[in-house]
Amino acid sequence: MLDILMGSVSLGLLWAVMTIGVFITYRVLDIADLTTEGSIAMGAAIAARGITMGLNPFLSTFLALLGGMAAGLATGLLHTRLKIPALLSGILTMIALWSVNLRIMGRANISLLRMNTVFTFLEKIGLQKTYASIILGFVFVGVLVVFLYWFFGTEIGSAIRATGNNPYMVRAQGINTDTTIILGLIISYGLIALSGALIAQNQSYSDIQMGTGSIVIGLASVIIGEVLFGSRNFMGRLISLVLGAITYRIIIALVLKLGMPANDLKLFTAITVALALSLPVFQKYLTPLKRSVKGVK
Amino acid sequence: MLRVENLIKVFYPGSVNEKVALDCVSLELREGDFVTLIGGNGAGKSTLLNCVAGVYNVDHGSIFVDDVEITNLPEYKRAAFLGGVFQDPMMGTASNMGIEENLALAYRRGQRRGLRWGVTQKERELYYQQLKRLELGLEDRLDHKVGLLSGGQRQALTLLMATLKKPKVLLLDEHTAALDPKTARKVLEITDQLIEKNNLTTMMVTHNMRDAIKHGNRLIMMHEGRIILDINGEEKKRLTVEDLLDRFGRASGEEFANDRALLSS
Numbered sequence: 001m002l003d004i005l006m007g008s009v010s011l012g013l014l015w016a017v018m019t020i021g022v023f024i025t026y027r028v029l030d031i032a033d034l035t036t037e038g039s040i041a042m043g044a045a046i047a048a049r050g051i052t053m054g055l056n057p058f059l060s061t062f063l064a065l066l067g068g069m070a071a072g073l074a075t076g077l078l079h080t081r082l083k084i085p086a087l088l089s090g091i092l093t094m095i096a097l098w099s100v101n102l103r104i105m106g107r108a109n110i111s112l113l114r115m116n117t118v119f120t121f122l123e124k125i126g127l128q129k130t131y132a133s134i135i136l137g138f139v140f141v142g143v144l145v146v147f148l149y150w151f152f153g154t155e156i157g158s159a160i161r162a163t164g165n166n167p168y169m170v171r172a173q174g175i176n177t178d179t180t181i182i183l184g185l186i187i188s189y190g191l192i193a194l195s196g197a198l199i200a201q202n203q204s205y206s207d208i209q210m211g212t213g214s215i216v217i218g219l220a221s222v223i224i225g226e227v228l229f230g231s232r233n234f235m236g237r238l239i240s241l242v243l244g245a246i247t248y249r250i251i252i253a254l255v256l257k258l259g260m261p262a263n264d265l266k267l268f269t270a271i272t273v274a275l276a277l278s279l280p281v282f283q284k285y286l287t288p289l290k291r292s293v294k295g296v297k
Numbered sequence: 298m299l300r301v302e303n304l305i306k307v308f309y310p311g312s313v314n315e316k317v318a319l320d321c322v323s324l325e326l327r328e329g330d331f332v333t334l335i336g337g338n339g340a341g342k343s344t345l346l347n348c349v350a351g352v353y354n355v356d357h358g359s360i361f362v363d364d365v366e367i368t369n370l371p372e373y374k375r376a377a378f379l380g381g382v383f384q385d386p387m388m389g390t391a392s393n394m395g396i397e398e399n400l401a402l403a404y405r406r407g408q409r410r411g412l413r414w415g416v417t418q419k420e421r422e423l424y425y426q427q428l429k430r431l432e433l434g435l436e437d438r439l440d441h442k443v444g445l446l447s448g449g450q451r452q453a454l455t456l457l458m459a460t461l462k463k464p465k466v467l468l469l470d471e472h473t474a475a476l477d478p479k480t481a482r483k484v485l486e487i488t489d490q491l492i493e494k495n496n497l498t499t500m501m502v503t504h505n506m507r508d509a510i511k512h513g514n515r516l517i518m519m520h521e522g523r524i525i526l527d528i529n530g531e532e533k534k535r536l537t538v539e540d541l542l543d544r545f546g547r548a549s550g551e552e553f554a555n556d557r558a559l560l561s562s
């Protein structure tokens with residue numbers, strides 16, 4: 001049981017990086033975006049290629065981050081400068097990334113078994129792989145949460161947050177919304193690719209298919225975080241995302257343990273997300289019910 | 298201050314729905330002018346303001362602020378010169394963000410934004426004082442989300458945001474139309490107060506003839522995309538609603554048609 005829990009925490013922390021990226025497009029910028037799948041695989045591809053070429057794993061991971069940011073720039077330009085709807089821009093980048101990722105890796109998958117990854121130095125000092133991954137994941141997520149809290153509190157960060165909320169108002173305040181959208185996408189994609197790089201090193205392989213379905217996992221984590229650990233201030237929201245990503249992994253581990261076939265996982269996740277997204281509809285009926293219950297008291 | 302020359306704006310040109318919304322409009326606002334703009338439905342009032350603000354591109358003509366041509370500047374660049382409040386209370390503010398965050402975005406209008414903190418403690422003091430003057434109790438709710446405010450409170454806040462950094466021209470398009478009469482009066486009062494205090498050059502569209510007469514130093518009436526009346530000075534002060542309807546009839550050869558204007562005047 002503890003094993004399952006620790007495994008979920010370690011995976012959850014790595015996926016939390018990606019969850020925060022999804023949160024930035026989906027909630028902060030209010031853009032439905034599908035590039036996620038391509039950027040995860042891209043991060044994995046760059047890190048794997050870098051590591052097999054003998055580059056320092058941290059450097060490879062950093063290059064993955066940069067690669068993701070470039071993908072974000074591409075989608076951002078398609079959307080703002082060429083006026084292609086956001087959803088479609090994301091799909092275009094995702095499709096393009098499939099070929100790009102194959103080129104980066106040179107084949108459909110790369111094994112990282114017995115390679116020097118970002119986790120290796122912790123394992124060398126005697127830590128079990130799960131714990132090494134928890135510690136490193138924790139450091140990455142911690143730094144990230146603090147950084148993003150700071151960034152979204154700055155003038156530029158505030159402008160990005162306002163853009164997703166009311167772009168008309170933002171332009172009326174003299175801010176170029178094209179720039180804020182592009183910036184937001186660059187950060188989001190960078191994080192998603194970073195997450196892909198960490199996940200690949202954790203599971204010891206990179207695969208062109210790796211990203212498939214990841215957008216739904218990201219959304220599920222965002223929503224679970226908001227529903228269970230929701231908070232008003234920005235720091236609280238960031239932390240709720242991390243907890244959401246971990247909770248998602250625990251739920252998945254449990255249903256697998258309870259005997260659900262792994263092939264049904266995606267169906268299960270999709271249903272969970274559909275339910276969570278429709279919560280507001282149900283809440284409409286629930287709130288009056290709650291009120292009448294309270295009124296009785 | 299604001300100069301508009303031969304502005305033409307045509308919607309759906311060349312189609313059966315072609316609509317000449319602005320038909321060669323020229324207008325000059327002097328510094329400190331407070332113009333009320335009135336006219337029937339579809340007269341082109343909103344189109345004129347939107348062309349000045351850069352929401353629409355014009356088909357012909359030029360727009361100058363302080364002799365700097367802004368005709369082809371994108372909306373966000375013109376914002377450095379302009380402040381605006383429009384009819385829909387949802388449009389002027391970011392509802393998921395706090396009152397102080399909204400004010401802070403407006404306080405930096407026309408400035409480069411960097412990695413400094415989005416709202417500083419010193420600003421909070423300023424916002425507190427400014428909000429206090431509105432007498433809406435908003436000063437004690439600086440960190441509340443704007444989405445929790447009523448329409449009137451949001452319009453008052455938007456007004457403050459539009460004037461926090463003094464604009465060269467303030468554009469108001471029926472900014473009290475969505476409010477109940479009492480709130481509308483309050484917001485108009487605040488409008489007068491802010492305009493006077495900051496000596497703002499203003500163009501205010503209203504559908505209420507009495508308000509158009511009562512406020513400002515100059516009254517302009519539009520009809521079918523043209524300016525048909527421009528009254529100022531002593532003449533404006535002596536104006537009555539009857540005069541106005543009469544002069545509209547003579548200038549346009551029609552009855553004044555604006556359901557809302559007639560209902561409220």
Ligand SMILES: Nc1ncnc2c1ncn2[C@@H]1O[C@H](COP(=O)(O)OP(=O)(O)OP(=O)(O)O)[C@@H](O)[C@H]1O
Nearest residue numbers: 308316317318336337338339340341342343344345
């Ligand atoms: N975005 C648009 N697309 C097409 N036609 C438009 C658009 N905006 C305005 N029009 C047309 O241009 C004309 C002028 O409209 P405008 O909104 O400027 O009138 P208005 O004077 O503000 O009227 P109201 O008192 O009803 O607000 C109208 O015939 C209108 O149908």
Ligand SMILES: [Mg+2]
Nearest residue numbers: 342343344470
């Ligand atoms: Mg109008």
